[in-house]
Amino acid sequence: MSIRTTLTAIFSALWRGADSLRKILHLVVLLFLFAIIFGALSSTAPPLPSQAALVIEPMGGLVEEFDGDPYDRAIEELLGKSKPQTLVQSVIDGLRLAKDDDRIKAVVFELGQLGGSGLSKLERVAEAIDDFRESGKPVIATASFYSQGAYYLAAHASEVYMHPNGLFLPQGFGMYVNYYKSALDKLKIDWNVFRVGTYKSAVEPYLRMDMSEEDRSSRLQLLDQLWGKYQADIVAARELEPGAVAEFAENLLTHMSNNQNDLAQVAKNLGFVDDLLTRDGVQRVVAKYAGSDIESDRGYRSIGLDDYVAQMNLFAAPTSGQQNVAIVVASGEILNGSHSPGTIGGESTAKLLRRARRDDSVSAVVLRVDSPGGSSFASEQIRNEIEALRAAGKPVVASMSSVAASGGYWISMAADKIYARETTITGSIGIYGMFPTFQRTLDTLGIATDGVGSTMWAGQFRPDRELSADAKQLIQSFINHGYDEFISKVAGHRNMDKDAVDTIAQGQVWTGRDALELGLIDGIGGFDYSIEMAAELAGLEADEYGTKYIEKIISPTEQLALDLMSSARWIGVDLAQLKMPTTSVERLASVFEEAATPLLRFNDPRGMYSYCFCKME
DSSP states (O other), rough: OOHHHHHHHHHHHHHHHHHHHHHHHHHHHHHHHHHHHHHHOOOOOOOOOOSEEEOOOBBEEEEEEEESSSHHHHHHTTTTTTOOOHHHHHHEEEEEEHHOOOOOEEEEEEEETTTTOOOOHHHHHHHHHHHHHHTOOOEEEEEEEEOOOHHHHHHTSSSSEEEEEEEOOOOOOOOOOOOOOHHHHHHOOOEEEEEEEOOOOGGGGGSSOOOOOOHHHHHHHHHHHHHHHHHHHHHHTTOOTTTTHHHHHHHHHHHHHTTTTHHHHHHHHSSSSSEEOOOHHHHHHHHHHHHBBBTTSSSEEEEHHHEEEHHHHHHHSSSSOEEEEEEEEEEEESSSSSSTTTSHHHHHHHHHHHHHHHHHHHHEEEEEEOOOOOHHHHHHHHHHHHHHHTTTTTOOOEEEEEEEEEEHHHHTTTEEEEEEOOOOOEEOEEEEEEEEEOHHHHHHHTOOOOOSSSSSTTTOOOOSSSHHHHHHHOOOOOOOOHHHHHHHHHHHHOOOOOOHHHHHTTTEEEEEEHHHHHTSSEEEEEEHHHHHHHHTTTTOTTTOOEEEEOOOOHHHHHHHHHHHHHHHHTTTGGGGGSOOOOOOHHHHHHHHHHHHHHHHSSSOOOOOOOOOOOOOO
């Protein structure tokens, strides 16, 4: 055989081998794609065992709606990068469904990862826990470390367990902010502030280095009411002696000394937890109700909240009908323009309200508000749409969540009825504006600004030039007009005297209980009650209407992409491997971004804001 023939034979064999490999790989890829598509078309939630414990493991804070674009958030969730948040309604739906489900033998709350949550949201979940317990089935709460919010939920459980080396410390509520006046002076920044309202404290961090007495008294009154409610609810739920929570906190060092400095033992001895158990100990307790499962990491038969709700929804009747109460969630800061859920956009939220107005199946609307405010212009856009709904014959009920203050109250006041919880933070009716200039900072660097203009106003509002007295007077006039507009609209919508509104406005913050006494709201009631009242205003009987969420919808193409990725994960592809680890620099940057967000994101075209820095710790 010649060399040429030999080489030809070798290359032919290699080619046939490569071609066969190509065909095999092609087949594998096709099978993989078919498996994904088949999974996308036929995937269901994991099957529910014949008996199991429903495990509710809230992550992050309790929220009215998830932050971010639905498609982007779904991608991040599939990649394991989503922001930890727990939807209040999902927890309530899970408990409601499980109450009459004979397969669910117990509910387990794993509360170690629950972050900060407004007291009114915690109350909603606690009420759902109490309602579930009427079935006679146990609710077991467990955590290594209980935050105050987590313990509020745990107190409503039938059994409360904590790790022997765990921690629960009732610290009370606080409102603390950073003050920047000295830093601004050192940087030679003129932070020009314009406001109306003795108690409008959102601008104080730029004017002083401590809390004003007016702000201190207003906030302390608010915190005392909320802390009193927190204590009373825990004492009632755990059947403790009156004042037990305050006594725990005030005599903590004495209790520690009497219990060998073991805080977990203090919590048990004072009746805040039933026993101190390791993870294995809790698993054995739950297994007595739900049955053992040695192949499960939990050690007992269980199903997670998301899987359970998804499974139950597959067979549930649709919640909407021919006549509906529409629900529009307005959660987050109020900004001008269009924004993703978790932020209230003047344009985007108004668009949702217009959809409800043009939807013939919608008879009434509940606006669920959870917002400290923001842009006054965007707030007015939303208020205009609420008036348009009412003019179209569709009543609107504003349902206040944890916070509905400043701009959050602005978008609520035009509703036919306003309902809040006693623990809702509301009011803060006031307006402010800020315009920093940096001419002294630039002068330090050897930079000056000069020029000419055709009128006295040309170049007046450049951040590299000092504001003139006329410019300051003009801006203050805008702010005064904005405040007058705010209290005038409140007076008109609430049928109150304008001077009376001015007296309770001035930027003062109120609880829902105080707001009812002052006439700022119509009653104390939660989300479900607000839906019932909206239906009643529309003349709908209890059995003749459904509920319909009006929210941003992802496109069919985006839904297909999500289904394909979800199915890929279903057949074993670990999509989380695609994510990049978070670096220390990125984590540090996120801290600064969160701190600067309230300042940098505001974009009111008139520079006027109605915002309440009322985050409670």
